[in-house]
Amino acid sequence: MIFSFDLLINAIVSGILIGGFYAAVTSGVSLAFGILDIVNIAHPAFIILGSYVAYIVNATFGLDPILTAIVVTPLFYALGAGIYQVYYVSFEKRGQESLRGLAFFFGLLFITEVSLVLYFGVDYRYVSAPYIGPTWHFGDVDLPLRMLVPCVVSLLLIATLQLILTRTFIGRAIMAVAQDQLALRLMAIDPIRIKRIAFGISIATASLAGAFLIIIQPVEPSVGRQYIGRVFAICVLGGLGSMPGAVIAAMLVGIVESLTSTFYGPSWAPAVSFGFLLLTLAVRPAGLMGR
């Protein structure tokens, strides 16, 4: 283990950059799990789907992946709304979320991943964009643009989400539906419709997160699995439903993973976030900024 300050700084910077991306990935889950109480473990699969959509458009038309993702967002929103409707009718209404609802999402995870394997094969896919090659240098610190750009846009995404949730009517209705459905009904707002919108937004974020992912690293269908635990770990650590909390937790996880990978080797990295998760659940289930 060769320790050098250079290596340390870069590991931390790298961690921060990837942490920003992790935050975008987690934002959707924070919305679904933290606020709506829906354990959508298939979320990473939708992110991978987003990556592949960005890939196809990029390979065929040369369009920028982030732009593609933004354009495709309505489709993902519709997908999310549709899935919620099925989920609600089949499980929430019958009170079966805990066993069958979970199994449902697990099944979706599998179907999505295997369908992608069947259609695209297991080769790694990547996109090309002007900011994927270059790296900025500030003294000893390297800032690869392919990580910087997604990080910045991720933080913008989170900021937008936070604004929506706190400033708009729909956003506040979403926050309210988590706490008091009866009050919403008394205001003649259908809580189911609100939840549908919220879940649609959650899946819409996956489209963008997918684009970020494929910019940062090449993607193949099973990459999503690494993110299942990571995403929930960050969500719980950050305090369910708290966007700012998710950002802080994401950065923390990103940094620790990066340090572990740099100094102990990449084969230990997957265990970091999962280890975090187990520890958080055992010690402080409410997370860092818990409700």
Add this chain to the structure above:
Amino acid sequence: MIVRTPVFLIICLAVGAVVFGLSLEVGNDYVFFAGYVILQYVVLSTAWNILGGYCGYVNFGTAAFFALGAYSTVAIYKLIGDNDLPHIMPMPVLMLVGGVVSGIVGFGMGYLTLRLRGAFFSIATLALAVVLQTLVVNWDYVGGSRGAYVIRPEEMPFIGSYVRYLFLMMLLLAIAAIAIARLIEHSKLGYGFATIRDDELAAEALGVPTLRLKLIATTISGALMGMAGAPFPYYIGYLQPDSTFALDYAVNSIAMPLIGGTTSWVGPLIGAVLLGTLQQVATVTISSAVNLLIVGCLLVGFVIIAPNGIIGLVHTFLQRRDEDFVGRRRVDADAPGAVP
């Protein structure tokens, strides 16, 4: 219980003997290779169902417990090999060791996470699988990421090829698993599990020690999964962390009980036999990726349309048929010449 456990066991053993005998008749060892996998899934599904179907706590980490059993065997194998000990350990002992190791881990994990909501427990099981996989990949003694070779003996006395012996062991384990599940189902423990599934809060308020029962379920479930994993290195010959820890085990051990029916020991058995056979056929004729797609689709389909699984469908069918029958009798009774 209409049939007492000893009688049930005798019936199972008789059926098992018939199955084994028929398999020998086929004359091709492939039956044993395929059958082993199906029986393995019978054990895994039944084990999963004890915590999942009976208590309502979803375990995504089947692979972790399965792999613990497998890697215990590898560790013992290496231990014996390194110290030049004479024979390989008899399979039942290996299974016991695998079961104990997995049981202890199951207990430990349960202790950490069962005080929390079901959803957190489920996520934690996912985490456990990855943590364990990472540990194994980095543990060179059992081969690390390169994998481990285990040399299978050629033959066993009386039985023939070694795979027949493995099949027999798994058959006995499957019978034991089903008997245990059935015993639990009809016992005080089983009723306690049902209350945890239905309404844990109310169960606590009525004196059910929910944490203790959940720990029992997790331990038994984990132990059985570990026992199913113990013979695996001998079956496959070359053990690799990626495939041993695969999510495929998780999806199958969840899909099979949900498709068969989670409320009784019959469900996982039906699910494992049907889905297991289907997968063996699909893997051979189409591909293993399509195989998984089918499992995923069946899981989602059943969970939406037939939440009580095949058992549930049979019950509904029988009920409707009875109602029809009663209705028809009333109509017929009014007909001239009908006997009331």
Add this chain to the structure above:
Amino acid sequence: MNGAIADSLGGSDLLQIDNLGKRFGGFVALENISLSVAAGERLGLIGPNGSGKSTLVNCICGTLRNEQGTVHFDGRKLDGLEAHQRTRLGLARSFQLPRPFVSLSLFDNIRIPLLYTVSARGRLHTADEVEDRCMGLLREVGLEAKARRRPRDLTQVEMRKLELARAMAAEPKLLIADEAMAGLTHSEVEDILTLLVRLNEQGVTVILIEHIMRAVMSFSRRLVVLVSGKKIADGAPDVVVRDPEVERAYLGQ
């Protein structure tokens, strides 16, 4: 006032609550609740919706943890004990919104407390005894005909009766009936009241939480009023009911 009433009723305090406090984040649900209940008492607990009655029950029974204060039951400190341990000590409650075990028959619903609470106290029953006790309880609430059916086949009213019967099956020393009569007809309310009175005559202390004033007044020998998490009155029913503060806060509504 507490001590005087307890002394006059004789007997030792079965339930002793001292300075109980419970918060949910910034919201104070219960503040400084002190209450003593003697063995054999018939206590009525009333107050507006959201005043903390159910929260108090949850804290007593262990479903929620109170941050402040202590609860003593039958001489034992309850702090730190799990809900099921408190039930085994002799504390039982019915839930405001019935929570039956939907996959079990009515008979099995009643059997659970017998299997897990009563037998834990060391008195094992034979299968016949269990059968008798279960059917007996179902008979008392008029549900024996549906003994083998599932809760989904019950009407709302029948579910409330099941809820009560199930709590009674735990053979408690103290039973807290949380709004067991909501939505019942006049005669059904009478049925439940008769049941509770009979239970009390057998030695069970009963705390009745209700909005139906007629039932509360006829049943209770002592009335406690909870408003916004604070106890504002505690005494004889006819005295409490004429307390101006109680009228203003609750009855006047």
